[in-house]
Amino acid sequence: MSTAEFLGNKEYKYGFVTDIESDVIPRGLTEDTIHVISQKKNEPAWMLEFRLKAYRHWLTMTEPKHWPNLKYPTIDYQDIIYYSAPKQKPTLASLDEVDPELLKTFEKLGIPLTEQKQLAGVAVDAVFDSVSVATTYKEKLKKHGVIFCSFTEAIKDYPELIQKYLGSVVPTNDNFFAALNSAVFSDGSFCFIPKGVRCPMELSTYFRINNSESGQFERTLIVAEEGSHVSYLEGCTAPKFDKNQLHAAVVELIALDDAQIKYSTVQNWYAGDEEGRGGIYNFVTKRGKCAGRNSKISWTQVETGSAITWKYPSCILQGDNSIGEFYSVALTNHAQQADTGTKMIHLGKNTRSTIISKGIAAGRSNNSYRGLVKVMPKAENARNYTQCDSMLIGSSSGANTFPYIEVMNDSSSVEHEASTSKISEEQLFYLQQRGISSEDAVSLIINGFCKDVFLQLPMEFAVEATRLLGLKLEGSVG
Amino acid sequence: MLEIRNLHAAIDGNEILKGLDLTIKKGEVHAIMGPNGSGKSTLAKVLAGHPDYEVTAGEVLYEGRNLLDMAPDERAREGVFMAFQYPIEIPGVSNAQFLRLAYNEKQKHFGRDELDPLEFKDLLKERAKVVEMDASFMTRSVNEGFSGGEKKRNEILQMAVLEPKLAVLDETDSGLDIDALRVVAGGVNQLQGPENAIIVVTHYQRLLNYIVPDFVHVLANGRIVREGGKELALELEEKGYDWIVKADLQGSGAAAPAN
Numbered sequence: 001m002s003t004a005e006f007l008g009n010k011e012y013k014y015g016f017v018t019d020i021e022s023d024v025i026p027r028g029l030t031e032d033t034i035h036v037i038s039q040k041k042n043e044p045a046w047m048l049e050f051r052l053k054a055y056r057h058w059l060t061m062t063e064p065k066h067w068p069n070l071k072y073p074t075i076d077y078q079d080i081i082y083y084s085a086p087k088q089k090p091t092l093a094s095l096d097e098v099d100p101e102l103l104k105t106f107e108k109l110g111i112p113l114t115e116q117k118q119l120a121g122v123a124v125d126a127v128f129d130s131v132s133v134a135t136t137y138k139e140k141l142k143k144h145g146v147i148f149c150s151f152t153e154a155i156k157d158y159p160e161l162i163q164k165y166l167g168s169v170v171p172t173n174d175n176f177f178a179a180l181n182s183a184v185f186s187d188g189s190f191c192f193i194p195k196g197v198r199c200p201m202e203l204s205t206y207f208r209i210n211n212s213e214s215g216q217f218e219r220t221l222i223v224a225e226e227g228s229h230v231s232y233l234e235g236c237t238a239p240k241f242d243k244n245q246l247h248a249a250v251v252e253l254i255a256l257d258d259a260q261i262k263y264s265t266v267q268n269w270y271a272g273d274e275e276g277r278g279g280i281y282n283f284v285t286k287r288g289k290c291a292g293r294n295s296k297i298s299w300t301q302v303e304t305g306s307a308i309t310w311k312y313p314s315c316i317l318q319g320d321n322s323i324g325e326f327y328s329v330a331l332t333n334h335a336q337q338a339d340t341g342t343k344m345i346h347l348g349k350n351t352r353s354t355i356i357s358k359g360i361a362a363g364r365s366n367n368s369y370r371g372l373v374k375v376m377p378k379a380e381n382a383r384n385y386t387q388c389d390s391m392l393i394g395s396s397s398g399a400n401t402f403p404y405i406e407v408m409n410d411s412s413s414v415e416h417e418a419s420t421s422k423i424s425e426e427q428l429f430y431l432q433q434r435g436i437s438s439e440d441a442v443s444l445i446i447n448g449f450c451k452d453v454f455l456q457l458p459m460e461f462a463v464e465a466t467r468l469l470g471l472k473l474e475g476s477v478g
Numbered sequence: 479m480l481e482i483r484n485l486h487a488a489i490d491g492n493e494i495l496k497g498l499d500l501t502i503k504k505g506e507v508h509a510i511m512g513p514n515g516s517g518k519s520t521l522a523k524v525l526a527g528h529p530d531y532e533v534t535a536g537e538v539l540y541e542g543r544n545l546l547d548m549a550p551d552e553r554a555r556e557g558v559f560m561a562f563q564y565p566i567e568i569p570g571v572s573n574a575q576f577l578r579l580a581y582n583e584k585q586k587h588f589g590r591d592e593l594d595p596l597e598f599k600d601l602l603k604e605r606a607k608v609v610e611m612d613a614s615f616m617t618r619s620v621n622e623g624f625s626g627g628e629k630k631r632n633e634i635l636q637m638a639v640l641e642p643k644l645a646v647l648d649e650t651d652s653g654l655d656i657d658a659l660r661v662v663a664g665g666v667n668q669l670q671g672p673e674n675a676i677i678v679v680t681h682y683q684r685l686l687n688y689i690v691p692d693f694v695h696v697l698a699n700g701r702i703v704r705e706g707g708k709e710l711a712l713e714l715e716e717k718g719y720d721w722i723v724k725a726d727l728q729g730s731g732a733a734a735p736a737n
């Protein structure tokens with residue numbers, strides 16, 4: 001291939017819009033908006049209080065506009081619709097009663113929801129714009145004591161758990177976007193794995209933005225009690241619109257003693273067109289707390305979409321011997337920008353963290369890894385290993401690595417390795433000489449580059465991620 | 479099978495091949511010898527379609543088709559194979575994964591069934607015997623951390639898997655100790671038959687004791703300046719290349735074709 005030509009205009013196959021009647025509130029954000037959202041969801045007073053507190057704090061905050069590597073026009077927060085929900089019967093007796101348009105939409109996205117067609121081994125919470133429209137395998141999971149439901153239901157059915165854990169990892173005033181989310185979030189998923197239970201199936205949430213004017217502000221909360229294990233998957237897509245849309249989610253994970261949470265994301269929000277028109281602004285706060293001894297939280301993310309990605313899935317390693325992991329592949333193309341990484345905060349003794357980041361930048365895109373490893377004075381014998389590799393495709397893309405390391409005791413060790421490489425013409429020619437097309441060759445090289453991360457993904461997700469990178473790279477060679 | 483007529487090729491504006499002619503028939507083994515920098519690898523890469531080389535004149539017919547019109551991967555699927563003088567590393571991609579993809583591309587091309595990983599594993603195990611390669615090499619990344627000799631062996635393994643019609647082996651002997659040379663050469667001999675042809679590029683005659691050529695061509699000054707049978711290789715071993723190169727420059731060159 002001529003390396004001057006890359007990732008051509010690959011059709012984004014999830015770019016369709018579902019024609020459905022929606023309950024939409026007027027654009028703009030005031031205290032009234034928050035009252036309206038809370039009312040629509042029949043929320044208890046404490047929930048409204050939580051929102052208002054967050055909102056009032058948000059008003060005092062300024063949008064962090066000083067990131068050196070992200071450039072975008074000012075977001076007008078009064079021009080966003082904060083609640084958009086497809087109209088359907090308030091209570092559904094079975095999943096087969098979900099609006100056929102919605103079922104069709106999710107089926108088209110590869111997420112069949114009806115009883116007969118449900119994915120085996122994976123429970124799905126399907127979120128459409130502001131609300132969860134269906135959750136599969138709820139009853140089956142309940143038999144094992146596992147709670148998996150929409151956030152709206154969780155507030156209604158499990159108020160003590162929500163009050164105990166909501167905001168316990170990401171406080172309402174944590175950052176500008178987290179505060180905004182805390183004020184206006186409309187739905188999301190709640191998972192609770194009781195003591196000693198290994199969740200019998202993968203849990204997943206599929207997020208779909210449909211309305212061109214709305215933002216999506218969802219909330220995920222996963223609590224793993226002592227000795228429990230859970231693997232959770234998150235997927236997302238959106239139609240193609242010329243206007244940028246805001247997605248500001250908050251994800252909180254809590255792992256008690258000996259618990260393990262594995263959180264995997266394949267993010268494929270609409271990325272905008274080749275000129276950089278449209279696409280999702282993905283400003284997300286994801287944080288896990290290893291609250292208990294010997295607990296483990298592992299983040300794996302494959303970021304391929306969004307016009308701008310700003311996210312740092314992090315671990316607070318509070319319990320002694322707890323483990324935090326971050327495995328990331330971020331692919332950017334055309335005018336996409338990604339500033340992503342992690343924070344590993346070592347508080348407990350013998351805590352360990354591993355960071356493996358693979359950034360791939362093509363087109364005119366910009367791809368930065370930004371990561372903090374902080375070892376507090378009491379975190380004796382803490383260990384961190386960080387490896388950040390970047391791959392540039394073509395000569396107009398950029399990759400940066402910004403490691404921040406703070407170690408406050410002598411017994412700990414932090415190791416950081418970084419590399420930048422290019423797909424060489426010689427590699428491509430070698431593969432082509434064996435009969436492999438140039439597109440497949442690029443795909444193969446990229447997948448090899450990402451191997452250490454893909455190995456962490458659940459099997460079906462790894463296949464999906466491999467396919468997705470292949471698609472994003474299609475047309476990349478001349 | 480292959481007919482090269484008046485081939486001129488350049489890299490970065492420097493003409494390296496200046497009117498090369500070569501004819502190869504099914505079942506034949508040809509050796510191309512010549513001093514360092516004479517353009518042997520250039521010829522191999524032009525045949526394989528390396529994008530850095532520009533063909534400025536001449537033609538190459540492969541099984542009656544214009545080879546130069548075909549993309550590198552198409553040439554490969556049609557049976558042109560080049561064993562690289564310097565094999566390339568592909569980090570993170572296992573040898574088995576890479577070979578299966580290459581194998582299946584060819585199967586697809588000819589409308590034959592593709593093999594799943596398990597089926598392919600059996601085939602690979604069988605073919606690996608040709609070069610006495612250990613199974614542990616199949617799960618390792620392509621050429622990564624391989625010794626020079628292991629890389630060369632891996633090239634011939636690929637040849638064994640892909641069963642090319644025309645194989646161009648570029649300095650496959652360099653980096654091999656004598657035992658490995660024997661194994662690799664033995665492998666190549668097993669793969670040679672009446673339906674295919676091999677071009678062995680080397681500047682030592684040593685390899686030709688094991689892979690015995692039907693014809694030996696000397697490449698110098700961008701052309702084939704002398705041709706002969708296997709005894710020409712022995713003569714070159716003894717006398718070096720200088721005398722041929724000089725004779726050619728003085729215009730008395732180009733010996734009568736051997737065939």
Ligand SMILES: Nc1ncnc2c1ncn2[C@@H]1O[C@H](COP(=O)(O)OP(=O)(O)O)[C@@H](O)[C@H]1O
Pocket residue numbers: 489490492494512513514515516517518519520521
């Ligand atoms: N990029 C390049 N620009 C100019 N000359 C080159 C380039 N690459 C190779 N060459 C020259 O081409 C000639 C032939 O090289 P090569 O085909 O590798 O020779 P051989 O394989 O016979 O040793 C050499 O003189 C080499 O220096």
Ligand SMILES: [Mg+2]
Pocket residue numbers: 518519520563648649
């Ligand atoms: Mg050479």
